[in-house]
Amino acid sequence: MILPEVDLKKYQDNLSLNIILELYNALIISSRILPSYLQTAIVNESNENLNESSKYFEILYSIHKNIKGNNKSLIHLTINEFVSSFNDMIMKLKNA
Numbered sequence: 001m002i003l004p005e006v007d008l009k010k011y012q013d014n015l016s017l018n019i020i021l022e023l024y025n026a027l028i029i030s031s032r033i034l035p036s037y038l039q040t041a042i043v044n045e046s047n048e049n050l051n052e053s054s055k056y057f058e059i060l061y062s063i064h065k066n067i068k069g070n071n072k073s074l075i076h077l078t079i080n081e082f083v084s085s086f087n088d089m090i091m092k093l094k095n096a
Helices: 008-013 017-043 047-065 076-095
Strands: none
Touching (some): 017 047, 017 076, 047 076
């Protein structure tokens, strides 16, 4: 199982609506995959994958905490989907 690339520096250097949507779509996928990825890393005792899980969680959390409620931007549906996916991820991690 591989997590999608989320290189924030790559996105900072080349901002456009399409790039921002691409970033949020990668964040949505990451937040949906991360609980399973983390569980696999724990079962396999893979320190490398555990570190990568931690890195991804930090990225997801840093973006999530900066999203203000009731987003009305052009891409609000995608942003709200990320928020929902992130919240679902947190619930899965809590219940694990």
